[in-house]
Amino acid sequence: MTMSGSELIADLQARGLIAQMTGDGELEEHLSSGCRTLYCGFDPTADSLHIGSLVPLLALRRFQQAGHKPVALVGGATGLIGDPSFKAQERKLNAAEVVTSWVERIKAQVSQFIDFKTGENSAEVVNNLDWIAKIDLLTFLRDVGKHFSVNNMINKESVKQRLDREGAGISYTEFTYMLLQSYDFAELNRLHGCTLQIGGSDQWGNITGGVDLTRRLNGNKVFGMTLPLVIKSDGTKFGKTETGTIWLDPAKTSPYAFYQFWLNTADADVYKFLRYFTFLPMAEIEAIEEADEVVQGRKSAQDILAREVTELVHGAEGLDAAERITEALFSGEIEQLTEDDLEQLKQDGMPASNLDKAGLGGQMLTGLFADCGLVKAGREAKDALGRNAVFVNGLSKGVEDNMKVAECFSPAQALYGRFFMVKLGKKKHHLFELT
RNA sequence: GCAGGGGUUCCCGAGUGGCCAAAGGGAUCAGACUGUAACUCUGACGCGAAAGCUUCGGUGGUUCGAAUCCACCCCCCUGCACCA
Numbered sequence: 001m002t003m004s005g006s007e008l009i010a011d012l013q014a015r016g017l018i019a020q021m022t023g024d025g026e027l028e029e030h031l032s033s034g035c036r037t038l039y040c041g042f043d044p045t046a047d048s049l050h051i052g053s054l055v056p057l058l059a060l061r062r063f064q065q066a067g068h069k070p071v072a073l074v075g076g077a078t079g080l081i082g083d084p085s086f087k088a089q090e091r092k093l094n095a096a097e098v099v100t101s102w103v104e105r106i107k108a109q110v111s112q113f114i115d116f117k118t119g120e121n122s123a124e125v126v127n128n129l130d131w132i133a134k135i136d137l138l139t140f141l142r143d144v145g146k147h148f149s150v151n152n153m154i155n156k157e158s159v160k161q162r163l164d165r166e167g168a169g170i171s172y173t174e175f176t177y178m179l180l181q182s183y184d185f186a187e188l189n190r191l192h193g194c195t196l197q198i199g200g201s202d203q204w205g206n207i208t209g210g211v212d213l214t215r216r217l218n219g220n221k222v223f224g225m226t227l228p229l230v231i232k233s234d235g236t237k238f239g240k241t242e243t244g245t246i247w248l249d250p251a252k253t254s255p256y257a258f259y260q261f262w263l264n265t266a267d268a269d270v271y272k273f274l275r276y277f278t279f280l281p282m283a284e285i286e287a288i289e290e291a292d293e294v295v296q297g298r299k300s301a302q303d304i305l306a307r308e309v310t311e312l313v314h315g316a317e318g319l320d321a322a323e324r325i326t327e328a329l330f331s332g333e334i335e336q337l338t339e340d341d342l343e344q345l346k347q348d349g350m351p352a353s354n355l356d357k358a359g360l361g362g363q364m365l366t367g368l369f370a371d372c373g374l375v376k377a378g379r380e381a382k383d384a385l386g387r388n389a390v391f392v393n394g395l396s397k398g399v400e401d402n403m404k405v406a407e408c409f410s411p412a413q414a415l416y417g418r419f420f421m422v423k424l425g426k427k428k429h430h431l432f433e434l435t
Numbered sequence: 436g437c438a439g440g441g442g443u444u445c446c447c448g449a450g451u452g453g454c455c456a457a458a459g460g461g462a463u464c465a466g467a468c469u470g471u472a473a474c475u476c477u478g479a480c481g482c483g484a485a486a487g488c489u490u491c492g493g494u495g496g497u498u499c500g501a502a503u504c505c506a507c508c509c510c511c512c513u514g515c516a517c518c519a
Binding site: 234236260263264265266267268295296297299302326329330364365366367375376377378379380382383384386387388389399402403424425426427428 | 464470471473479482
């Protein structure tokens with residue numbers, strides 16, 4: 001699937017994926033006239049990326065599908081410094097060895113999204129520590145620093161709130177971040193012929209810095225493009241739930257939880273997200289939107305979105321697991337699950353814990369549910385019991401059952417003699433296994 | 436450094452000796468409605484099944500009794516001074 005530069009840009013534009021571009025439209029021509037190398041940076045600020053990084057990550061893939069060569073840069077060096085862009089406060093530095101371990105994880109994660117075996121435009125993963133660690137201070141100050149005007153830098157919107165706000169401030173270290181990222185672009189241009197950098201729109205200042213520096217250092221014209229930050233219609237932060245961040249690492253956010261996250265997308269956002277997060281052609285997305293308009297009940301878009309993104313991130317197996325769990329839990333027919341199914345649910349990321357048969361006597365349901373993390377405090381469980389919102393293997397439980405843990409979880413009631421599926425409210429599930 | 440203002444439960448923010456586990460709003464959880472939605476309504480919302488226990492920057496003190504008064508300490512903000 002190769003498309004021309006203008007087709008690619010048009011598709012990105014139709015999807016709402018272009019926030020800003022440098023070069024007054026010259027970029028289209030640049031992309032049309034051959035296979036170009038582009039890069040996007042990902043700083044190791046945690047042991048996994050979260051879904052906020054998905055838009056640029058998928059953008060790299062979109063470019064590759066259009067015949068260009070993507071380079072994923074993992075910021076082993078910049079991750080040691082901390083990007084001040086639009087951050088309200090100075091960040092605390094992570095230990096070097098921690099960052100190093102994160103770099104490896106992020107490298108692997110990033111690699112799932114781009115193809116390393118496509119010949120001419122095969123992807124690459126690089127680490128900016130490889131060149132930044134080598135440069136010495138004086139060389140850096142003379143060759144790189146000299147090209148940056150502090151006057152310009154302090155006028156950047158991205159550091160404004162740090163400079164304006166009393167008591168916030170910005171350290172010299174973080175202030176240097178922009179120079180490092182700019183130097184990355186110049187180096188990638190020199191070493192790999194990279195001519196385009198993409199990133200979130202909060203990176204605009206850093207990207208244009210790199211464009212300028214590359215021209216000054218290498219005498220080459222290069223381009224920058226930013227992607228929109230994902231904004232939810234209700235104004236709340238995208239990618240966070242009550243339970244926490246949605247990570248790409250299946251060990252941190254199970255494919256089931258990941259799938260559920262997308263499934264719960266608001267109607268007001270779902271078509272936008274289909275454009276942002278899937279590779280479905282625009283025509284198809286528009287058709288879905290049109291079809292959903294006349295649907296009275298549940299829209300189809302959330303299902304499609306959840307399926308597409310889960311498969312992209314967790315593969316066919318992850319999607320399969322997520323759908324299997326979803327089907328089991330929300331069909332209301334848990335007794336139809338086989339023993340193997342229940343075993344599998346545990347493997348698939350279903351929240352689960354063991355119950356010691358002998359120790360059930362003195363316990364209470366409220367304490368049990370709080371301990372396993374099903375609720376934050378016993379009071380929530382009590383509230384749910386009071387409203388008959390708790391089901392153990394489909395049987396309703398009330399406050400009067402609170403002290404009767406042993407009865408509620410008696411082997412006679414268990415599925416296959418050992419499993420209990422507890423449902424609290426409409427959406428919270430937990431699997432218990434007697435041991 | 437000097438002068439003034441402030442630190443309250445997840446967040447914002449009332450409270451200025453007992454009626455305070457602490458108004459109000461937001462967030463969150465649950466119920467009804469529904470589409471595992473949105474909107475709306477209801478309830479919960481420090482911990483505890485309860486009795487009760489622990490909170491209002493920290494430490495001591497005054498009082499029968501303190502988030503509220505006093506002392507010292509820590510942190511933040513606003514002016515001024517210093518660095519220039």
